[in-house]
Amino acid sequence: MPKLTFRGGVHPKDQKEPTRYKSIRELEVPEVLVFPLSQHIGAPAKPLVKKGDRVLKGMKIADNEAYVSAPVHSSVSGEVIAVEPRPVPSGQEVMSIVVKNDFAEEYDPNVQPLDYTSLSPDDIPAVVREAGVVGMGGATFPTHVKLSPPPGKTIDTVIVNGAECEPYLTSDHRVMLETPDEVILGLKIILYRFGIDNGHIAIEDNKPDAIDLLSGLCAKEKGLKVDVLKKKYPQGGEKQLIYAVTRRKVPLGGLPADVGVVVVNVDTCTAIARRFMYGTPLTRRIVTVAGGCIADPCNYRVRIGTPVDFILEKAGGFTEEPKKIVMGGPMMGPPQFRLDVPIIKGTSAILCLTEKEAEVPEEGPCLRCGKCVDHCPMNLMPLYLADFARRGDIDSCEKYKITACIECGCCSYTCPAKRQLVQSIRVGKQETMAQIKKRQEAAKA
Amino acid sequence: MNTLTVSPTPHARGKDSTQDIMLDVILALMPAAFAGVYFFGQRALAVMLVSVASAVLFELLYELVAKRKITVGDYSAVVTGMLLAFTLPSSTPYPMVIIGDFVAIVITKQLFGGLGQNFMNPALIGRAFLLAAFPSQITTWPTGRMDLFSSADAVTAATPLSTEYEGALPSLFEQFTGRMSDGSAIGGCIGETCAAALLLGGIYLLIRRVISWHIPAAYIVSLALISFIPGKNPAYQGQPLLAVLSGGVMLGAIFMATDYTTSPTTKTGKLIYGVGCGVITGVIRLFGSYPEGVTYAILLMNVLTPLLDRWTMPKAFGEVKEK
Structure with missing residues (x-):
């Protein structure tokens, strides 16, 4: 089978070896968590709780009636100790709800499983929205908006983005290996929403184990298929992915829906699945902790709102003092200048780079080499x-x-x-x- | 931890640097340099060394005087010095070589802003200047080896491309190797006569992806086609291979026309530019009063480069034609 790809792109060093074979570890839960109210593209959520309130695990603590927005949920039970601006990974300060964990792990009574087939397809987006699901590949676009294309646009293809083309990152890879059933269920729910049976899981060829595993599972389902992509950056870019899989080009300034496609990230897919399987909203994500300074690089299941310094402390320490810390992949992830920022819905990795990895080369004059x-x-x-x-x-x-x-x-x-x-x-x-x-x-x- | 570096993405960079590219070009020029010394003797080596040394020195001096950043470490002046020497006969008097380097480095390159800013190929402007200023010295080609300081005693010949050339045309094989069957060299400039060595360097640059095939291929193919048109030199008519192997075409197509700064960055632009070089070279050879047209062909196309880039701007991915 010829491998699918796109024109252009580069081949940065993979750097995935240190983490790709290690199982996802559960990270401890910190005493204080910070929930920024804008972890998505669109209108920031407005707090539904105030200082002194008790919150429960999975409880909605902020929302906004605006369409392009997403609610925020507490990932622990405890007490709201502040509602104030706090630094976030993008470098800005964002209004946030700060929660002191009581370690009771008491669930919100609204956290109840739901059989998606009992719903009408048109009701799916609202449930996904209530669960606070946004694009977890990094763009953090509210998923319910993708699931509700404007009138006149017909969706005939759904693609799960398992390209994970950024170096170092293996969180999507591990999710596909460890919870493939959640990936498949998430995809089936999206297909059910559109009433179609054309679901693709697109994976770069540097993840043969995930390709084999999901191919086997897809074979048992109707209309599901694994597509093998050539390893190349930025294969996970939405437009590049759609082109590789369907040969369709998203028009300039347009959206995937313009060519009949919806793309969701692997972990977004599992977030949707978990909403229906267990009733849990999006309150955790998988984070790759890697880079030359990390003594024991691995993927962690982290509660959203966990501060980065806490994660680095629990993740086994440094081999040397990091020179640069990046949230996300090295190609597009923002560098950090402070470590009290929390993990948000779009944080796929924390990379701690050595002096050599962090080196900023001196600019020379353009040669016009093209x-x-x-x-x-x-x-x-x-x-x-x-x-x-x-x-x-x-x-x-x-x-x-x-x-x-x-x-x-x-x-x-x-x-x-x-x-x-x-x-x-x-x-x-x-x-x-x-x-x-x-x-x-x-x-x- | 207040020592964290914050810099723009991407945090990973490719390995290739300006220096690496220039070193690759220098390496690719080596086979032709060896061929030049083999055919034209110690004096060819001396011309190359004088040219490289003065190119680097002029760059350094200019940057010191103009208080610019010193950039001789990028080796681009070495490339210019070598290329200029390649376009000169081994008998060129040393002061002329130095003047050529001055024109190339100071006037053509540095006065326009240095590396990446010049709009014409420095080595070719250096050569064009010498050709205009000292026409007889630059068009007298030894056909054998010369010692360091002998400049007059070598046997010289006109280029086979010239209408004044007497005798049988070189065979294809002779033209390809630069060596006549009687053991003498084909008359020509230091670096241009051995097509085999130039091709070797070209293949290296293609493999290393320093250049793409577009410009050399378009240049060579279009010139080969033009060779079927009758012109002032009937012996060359209908001899496409001889036409592209003779004179400075290989040197020009592989090393001069592909100069990054003075050639287009788009693939279509490169093809048009290459064809333009081939057509102008051919027309000069067919109808012009110079035996050879490579230098002026490339320089003329250099000037068109910014326009070619603008005209051939690729369609953005997903761009639809406006109705």
């Missing part, structure tokens, strides 16, 4: 975009389609002059989007 053009998975010309952005030439940025950039970082990765291309483009992209928005508003007025 490697960034060759490797850009969106077919852009990063050397020009970065140059326009640095010069503040926003009109040219727009003309060269800077808004199509997915910020995967292939350009910076491949640049022999070590230029910070994606960083310049990121800034230019924000300014360009602001300018387009302004123009649209002016046209409306």
